[in-house]
Structures are given as structure tokens and as C-alpha cells.
Amino acid sequence: xxxxxxxxxxxxxxxxxxxxxxxxxxxxxxxxxxxxxxxxxxxxxxxxxxxxxxxxxxxxxxxxxxxxxxxxxxxxxxxxxxxxxxxxxxxxxxxxxxxxxxxxxxxxxxxxxxxxxxxxxxxxxxxxxxxxxxxxxxxxxxxxxxxxxxxxxxxxxxxxxxxxxxxxxxxxxxxxxxxxxxxxxxxxxxxxxxxxxxxxxxxxxxxxxxxxxxxxxxxxxxxxxxxxxxxxxxxxxxxxxxxxxxxxxxxxxxxxxxxxxxxxxxxxxxxxxxxxxxxxxxxxxxxxxxxxxxxxxxxxxxxxxxxxxxxxxxxxxxxxxxxxxxxxxxxxxxxxxxxxxxxxxxxxxxxxxxxxxxxxxxxxxxxxxxxxxxxxxxxxxxxxxxxxxxxxxxxxxxxxxxxxxxxxxxxxxxxxxxxxxxxxxxxxxxxxxxxxxxxxxxxxxxxxxxxxxxxxxxxxxxxxxxxxxxxxxxxxxxxxxxxxxxxxxxxxxxxxxxxxxxxxxxxxxxxxxxxxxxxxxxxxxxxxxxxxxxxxxxxxxxxxxxxxxxxxxxxxxxxxxxxxxxxxxxxxxxxxxxxxxxxxxxxxxxxxxxxxxxxxxxxxxxxxxxxxxxxxxxxxxxxxxxxxxxxxxxxxxxxxxxxxxx
Numbered sequence: 031x032x033x034x035x036x037x038x039x040x041x042x043x044x045x046x047x048x049x050x051x052x053x054x055x056x057x058x059x060x061x062x063x064x065x066x067x068x069x070x071x072x073x074x075x076x077x078x079x080x081x082x083x084x085x086x087x088x089x090x091x092x093x094x095x096x097x098x099x100x101x102x103x104x105x106x107x108x109x110x111x112x113x114x115x116x117x118x119x120x121x122x123x124x125x126x127x128x129x130x131x132x133x134x135x136x137x138x139x140x141x142x143x144x145x146x147x148x149x150x151x152x153x154x155x156x157x158x159x160x161x162x163x164x165x166x167x168x169x170x171x172x173x174x175x176x177x178x179x180x181x182x183x184x185x186x187x188x189x190x191x192x193x194x195x196x197x198x199x200x201x202x203x204x205x206x207x208x209x210x211x212x213x214x215x216x217x218x219x220x221x222x223x224x225x226x227x228x229x230x231x232x233x234x235x236x237x238x239x240x241x242x243x244x245x246x247x248x249x250x251x252x253x254x255x256x257x258x259x260x261x262x263x264x265x266x267x268x269x270x271x272x273x274x275x276x277x278x279x280x281x282x283x284x285x286x287x288x289x290x291x292x293x294x295x296x297x298x299x300x301x302x303x304x305x306x307x308x309x310x311x312x313x314x315x316x317x318x319x320x321x322x323x324x325x326x327x328x329x330x331x332x333x334x335x336x337x338x339x340x341x342x343x344x345x346x347x348x349x350x351x352x353x354x355x356x357x358x359x360x361x362x363x364x365x366x367x368x369x370x371x372x373x374x375x376x377x378x379x380x381x382x383x384x385x386x387x388x389x390x391x392x393x394x395x396x397x398x399x400x401x402x403x404x405x406x407x408x409x410x411x412x413x414x415x416x417x418x419x420x421x422x423x424x425x426x427x428x429x430x431x432x433x434x435x436x437x438x439x440x441x442x443x444x445x446x447x448x449x450x451x452x453x454x455x456x457x458x459x460x461x462x463x464x465x466x467x468x469x470x471x472x473x474x475x476x477x478x479x480x481x482x483x484x485x486x487x488x489x490x491x492x493x494x495x496x497x498x499x500x501x502x503x504x505x506x507x508x509x510x511x512x513x514x515x516x517x518x519x520x521x522x523x524x525x526x527x528x529x530x531x532x533x534x535x536x537x538x539x540x541x542x543x544x545x546x547x548x549x550x551x552x553x554x555x556x557x558x559x560x561x562x563x564x565x566x567x568x569x570x571x572x573x574x575x576x577x578x579x580x581x582x583x584x585x586x587x588x589x590x591x592x593x594x595x596x597x598x599x600x601x602x603x604x605x606x607x608x609x610x611x612x613x614x615x616x617x618x619x620x621x622x623x624x625x626x627x628x629x630x631x632x633x634x635x636x637x638x639x640x641x642x643x644x645x646x647x648x649x650x651x652x653x654x655x656x657x658x659x660x661x662x663x664x665x666x667x668x669x670x671x672x673x674x675x676x
Contacts (some may be wrong), residue, residue, distance in 0.1 A: 151179065224260075225316070274608045289315065309326055328412060340358070464476075489563070597673065632664070
């Protein structure tokens with residue numbers, strides 16, 4: 031097992047999942063209807079000479095698109111017929127009218143363009159389910175629903191076709207339908223739901239922020255449901271206090287939900303990836319944390335990387351400390367390192383040697399998905415796929431395809447390097463030989479060394495000494511990933527996000543210079559300070575994060591924070607929360623999310639789980655019911671620093 035745990039999780043293929051983790055263009059369905067998209071496919075087919083064998087693959091794929099798209103219309107018609115059948119047998123006049131309306135809507139959309147809010151929402155849901163049936167996998171997101179549904183909402187509200195309460199009810203029904211879907215894992219009993227994010231807020235398309243009216247209704251509908259449906263709130267300087275205040279209220283009331291993303295940073299990340307500013311403004315988030323442009327870019331993640339193993343290899347001449355297996359480069363006996371720069375170069379050599387090996391399997395299963403499990407229906411909703419006659423994984427969205435490497439332990443590497451630099455080379459309190467002996471013995475008999483390492487500067491306390499090293503770690507990995515091309519020319523990008531691998535990867539690691547003992551969990555989140563080490567306050571934590579060059583890590587960089595509910599128990603304190611988020615967004619933050627729960631409640635939930643069946647907590651970039659988590663995962667939540675204010 032140790033051959034794989036340090037390397038890559040193989041999460042997608044081993045779980046039987048499709049690549050997923052993307053946002054198709056639902057808006058084109060609303061504007062053109064499926065029949066209009068089929069016309070586009072026919073037009074492209076008419077341009078291709080079937081006698082030219084160079085067109086063979088494109089023609090076959092385009093015909094598959096037509097078959098898949100037509101099947102969605104047939105299915106919607108079946109739904110209409112079933113609603114009609116139930117209406118005819120229904121004695122309740124109110125329910126009968128509801129069923130008749132459902133029948134009429136499903137007979138119209140998504141085959142034809144939507145005209146009302148109800149029709150638009152129904153068309154999106156039918157399209158989503160069709161995509162999931164074709165290629166089941168987590169993280170098929172909905173994109174910016176408040177933006178593309180707003181014209182239908184505005185028209186219906188102004189005409190009296192629907193009320194705001196009616197809109198909230200329909201949105202709540204969407205949330206409930208999402209909770210009917212699960213992703214069954216092949217091992218274990220837990221599921222994180224579908225991780226199909228709905229993105230709200232941020233910079234509006236027309237600059238007026240009128241769409242916040244609908245976005246707030248999405249938030250209020252979440253207050254009615256509050257299960258594991260996934261909401262993402264974008265923060266832009268143009269967002270009103272009213273909208274952000276309502277989002278912060280919701281984040282507080284549901285305790286462990288709502289991701290907040292920072293527009294300015296994500297714009298820079300997207301443009302650094304070669305996308306235009308106009309494209310960047312339309313980004314949405316899906317899956318755990320993936321930033322992507324709906325219908326234009328395909329940016330799924332791959333597998334998880336155990337970055338602290340690279341440092342372990344540098345401190346053990348290319349061998350794992352616990353198993354003695356040679357998996358890295360021979361960078362010399364670390365006992366002989368005379369400067370911090372020698373250690374840094376050894377670490378960089380291990381990254382350059384090992385990371386490309388980790389991506390071999392990733393490239394192969396991209397090829398398998400593209401050639402053996404294509405998705406013609408979903409591909410039809412991505413720009414370029416019809417024109418090229420190619421699957422979305424097979425270069426259909428070129429040159430805007432990427433794949434993210436999910437990196438665990440970025441902060442642990444930074445903390446470790448800073449500790450060695452400070453204790454060994456700057457202050458000369460111990461030698462490299464003493465350090466290696468202490469690591470080999472898991473600090474048994476070396477408690478004095480452990481004490482010195484733990485006292486060294488730690489990330490999350492606004493200390494340039496260590497914060498700059500963490501940023502160096504990010505930039506180094508980004509440099510290496512830029513040298514590698516994935517299947518069909520995909521770019522690789524870094525994502526500082528642990529998902530839940532911090533515990534599994536930590537188990538296969540020996541002791542590390544940040545003061546972590548063998549087998550202990552790594553830091554959670556991605557760029558969250560290691561549990562309990564950020565002792566200088568909430569603002570110091572966010573200042574440390576804002577110093578990092580997160581533009582180079584375009585896949586998403588996750589900061590988890592935990593606050594006592596008393597920190598937001600008055601309107602003034604809630605406004606402090608709003609301003610706290612605005613500052614984080616404007617100074618360089620990326621993804622931030624919260625647990626608004628006291629340790630007293632968590633400890634009581636461990637003792638009396640029957641009282642807390644609905645207690646949601648933010649685990650990594652997904653929420654879960656606290657009482658359904660295993661004790662180790664529960665303890666990791668409890669161990670996080672709890673702040674009393676902003």
C-alpha cells in the first residue's frame with residue numbers, strides 16, 4: 031500500500047467516476063433549446079465531406095451528439111406523459127393543476143427555448159440529470175444561476191407570473207432534488223453528495239448588481255433546506271453590503287457551509303492560464319473548489335499529491351523514512367548539508383523527479399476517458415466541441431483545457447523548511463545530524479529538539495519568515511507543472527487543497543521538522559495553517575494567506591477557519607464578518623470557508639449524537655454531518671483553532 035499512498039490517490043478511476051468536475055453551458059440550452067443545438071450539429075456535419083477519411087472520427091462523434099441530444103427530448107416527453115397520467119388520476123384540484131403545469135413545461139423544455147423562470151429551472155434540471163446519466167461523477171456544477179436565470183426571473187416578477195415566495199419554493203425544490211443524489215464510494219459508508227456547486231454573486235454582467243435580488247432568494251431558499259447542496263458565493267468589491275450580509279448570516283446559521291471565493295484573485299489566476307478577462311468574469315466554482323469558465327474551459331482535477339513526502343525524500347536521500355523504499359532522486363546525505371540553500375535545492379530536485387512520475391497515470395486515464403468513455407451530450411454544451419467534432423476531454427475545448435493537481439501538505443512543507451532554516455542554520459541550536467537522528471527516532475529521546483522545532487515560526491501568524499517560504503513552495507511546484515503537458519495538450523495547474531487526504535497521507539509519513547510525529551495527520555484545507563498553530567488571531571491568519579502567490583496556483587487554494595458563534599451574535603459583529611471577507615478578497619485571498627460552531631457543541635455532539643443529527647460541519651471543501659464522521663475526522667475538526675472575533 032505504501033507504494034501508492036505517497037504518490038497519487040487514483041481517486042477518480044478507482045471510485046468508478048467519470049472525470050466530471052466541470053460546468054457545462056446551460057444557458058445555451060435555455061436560449062436555443064436542444065433542438066437548436068441539434069441544428070448546430072447538423073450544420074457542422076454538412077460542412078464535413080464524408081469521403082474524406084480525415085473527417086471520419088468527427089462525423090461519428092457529431093452523430094453521437096445528435097443521438098444523445100435527441101434522447102434528452104424523448105426523456106422530457108416521457109416526464110410530461112407521466113405528469114399527465116398522474117393529473118388525470120388526481121382528485122386534489124391543487125395538485126392536479128401542479129401536475130398539468132409540469133406536463134406542459136416538460137413537453138416544451140429543454141427541447142425548445144425557455145420563456146419563464148419555471149421553464150428555465152426545469153430545463154436546467156433535466157439537462158443536468160441527462161449529463162449525469164451519461165457520465166456520472168461528482169462536481170458537475172450549475173454555474174452562475176443568479177446571472178443566467180435573472181432575465182426570466184425579472185420578466186416573471188414584473189408580469190406577475192410568479193412571486194418571490196414562488197421563486198424561493200422552486201429553488202428549494204431544486205436543492206431537495208440535489209439531495210436525492212449521492213456518489214456511492216466503493217469503500218466506506220460516507221458520501222459528500224454530488225458537489226454540484228451553484229455560484230452566486232460576484233461581479234454582475236451588466237455592472238448594476240440587480241441580479242443580487244435573485245441571488246438573495248437563492249440564499250434564503252438555502253435557509254429553508256440547509257442540507258448538503260453546495261453553494262458558492264463570489265466576493266467582488268461591487269457587491270452590496272446587503273448581499274454579503276445575507277450570505278454571512280447564512281454561513282452562520284448553517285454552521286458549516288458556503289464557500290466564499292475572491293473575484294480579483296481568480297481573475298488573475300484565469301488570465302495567467304491564458305484566458306481572457308471577459309472569460310474570467312464568468313467563472314464559477316464546482317466540485318470541492320475548482321475554478322472554471324462554464325461552457326468554455328474544462329478544468330477537472332486529477333489525484334492528490336503528498337507534497338511533504340518530497341521533503342521527506344530530501345531529508346533521507348530519496349528514500350521513504352518509514353519503509354526505506356527508494357522512490358526519489360539521490361540528493362546526498364542530509365547530515366552533510368551546510369546551508370539552507372542545499373536543503374532547498376534537494377527538495378526542488380525531489381519535486382522535479384517525482385511529480386512527473388505521478389502524472390503518468392493521470393495522462394493515461396484522461397486518454398481512457400476520451401477514447402473509451404466519451405460524453406457527446408455534455409460535449410455539445412462546451413464551446414469548440416461541435417466545431418472540432420471532438421469530446422470535451424479529447425481536446426474539444428483546446429486551448430482552454432487544464433487539469434489540476436490536488437496538493438496536500440503545502441503548509442507542512444513550509445513550516446518544516448522554516449523550522450530547519452531557523453533552528454539549524456540561522457540560530458545553530460542543533461546540527462543537521464541531530465535533526466535527522468530525531469526524525470529517525472520519531473523524536474523519542476529527542477524532546478529537546480522537538481521543543482525547538484515547535485517554537486520555530488509557523489504559518490498563519492503573519493510572520494514573513496515562514497510565509498515567504500510557503501509561497502516559495504507554491505511557486506516551485508507551479509514551475510514544475512508548467513513544464514508538463516497532459517493528454518490532448520492540457521495544462522497542469524496546482525490546487526492547494528487536501529480534500530480529506532491529510533489524514534491518509536500523514537499516516538504514511540515519518541516525523542517531519544515542523545514538529546509533526548510519524549503517522550499524524552497533515553494540515554487540513556490546503557493553505558489552512560496546521561491545526562492549532564495559528565495562535566495570533568484571525569486577521570493574522572488571513573494576512574499570511576494573502577501574502578502567498580496564489581495566482582500561480584490556479585486550481586484553487588482553500589482556507590478553513592473556525593469561529594465561535596458568539597463572534598457574530600449581533601448585527602455589528604456580523605458587519606465585522608462582512609468587512610473581514612471584503613478585506614481578505616481585496617488583499618489576495620482565494621477560497622475561504624467557515625465552521626461557525628463552538629468546541630463545546632462538538633464535544634457534546636460526540637457524547638450525544640442523537641441530539642445533533644443535522645449538525646453540518648465544513649470538513650475540507652465539502653460539508654458533512656458531524657455525527658456521521660469517524661472519530662479521527664471529528665477530532666481534526668475540534669483541533670482547529672477557534673477564533674472569538676474578526
